[in-house]
Amino acid sequence: MQTHRAIAMKFHNFASLTLFAALFWVVPAKAENLQHVQQLMSTRECQSCDLSRAGLVFSNLSAVDLSQANLSLANLNQANLSGSNLANTDLSGAVLVRANLSGADLSGANLAGADLREAYLYGANLEGANLDGAILQGAIGLPEELIGAQQFYSWGIAEFQRGNFSGAIDYYNQALTKEPDFSAVYLARSLARYRLGDEEGAIADANRAEQLFAAEGNENGRLASVQVAEGIVEAQEALEEANGRGGGGGGFIRFIGGLASMLLRFGL
Template sequence: MKVLPFATAAIVLTAIPATAESIEDLQQLLSTKECAGCDLIDAGLTHASLIRADLQNADLRGANLSRADLRGANLRGADLSGATLYGANLQGADLTGAKLTNTDLRRAYLLNAATEGSNIGNAYLKDAVGLPPDIGSAELFHQWGMQEAQGGSYEQAIDYFERAIARDDSFAPSYMGISLAMLRLGNQEASLEYAKAALEIYEQEGSPEAQETASKLVARLEDMKEEDSDSFGEQVERFVGSVGGLILQFLF
């Protein structure tokens, strides 16, 4: 990818409130990829080629790094609060101790990225690829799963529910979510398996109301196995209509 010449970079920045120092820092970054501690607030770096760039402790608040190539970049301690890294390639990047409050990392590629000590919990991570296992809570992935399920994207919903379970293998709502998604996809056996897993967890937790709801789901799924498979689609619709609403309250 070609790097913008200095003149072009300066022209691009005329619409961005910036000090002379920040423009000089931007030019330094684009020409040398060495800009530790630089002032790059609100910098426009869309599609920039910054492979192995040194941006340690750089101030990148509000910067636009959408689809930038940051493979192997040193972003240790960098402030990326409010920055946009939508679709950016951060494979192998060092984000140790980076500030990522409200950072847009949707569709970013994070395989083998170091994130220890970074406050990534407040970042936007939906559809990010290669998320380290310590990033994102079960609740967060479950929420995304619910959004996909409500939109009818059941396979994507299952993927998020599975990620939630990978974070917390006793997170019963995601087992329930997979059960209902599998039911929608016509996989009765898998639906029943996950419903039973949810029921077991609720029993262990001593949650009477949730346990009763999961029991109803298991019982109904077992009944459906004995009914005419030709009317399975109608069975699903009747089931969701009769007890689906009750079950949904345990998915949030």
């Protein structure tokens, strides 16, 4: 049996941990280093500076020297960083949406998880840069060798979910250029083709996906592909019958919703 002292000690430890947890959430996040921000804007160089979480939206930072600086989680949305020295800079989690990085030296930079959507990257040096988890959709001038089939495929899924089926197919085609036997891409492209009214192409892609999944030993993927091919035929027949009766296409819409869920399940 536990003594009163032991129970009291456990309660004390629990209370201490609870207090620590409460304080952890109450203490505000580390603010940006205003002194280093001021140094950057006045001298246009701030090597090894702490600029994490800095708000630099729309800033003109062309040709600045930020080598080895800490810009993690910084907001550089639409900033002009053309020709800047960002070698070995920590830009992990930074927002660089539509930022101008043309001619910038990003060699050895840590861009893990950075948001580079629609960033301008022509002439940028990305040798040795870490792009793990970076959002690169719509980035302009990004060297093609840095984009893998999986990335193109993920962009295709995003476009499909937005209803941009032609755009999705463009990304799927690029994924297949990189990896011609990417089974999930064929399954995904079949859905996009069907939404564009290309039933024949959709069925052909589903059949190809079935073959590839079977070769991989992926029975779930193979069965999904069979269901897609058969479902396209059945849904089209049901839609034609409903139209003949003057009915709606509710079953068709539900079918497509089911295929979209299947796409996510077997594609990633």
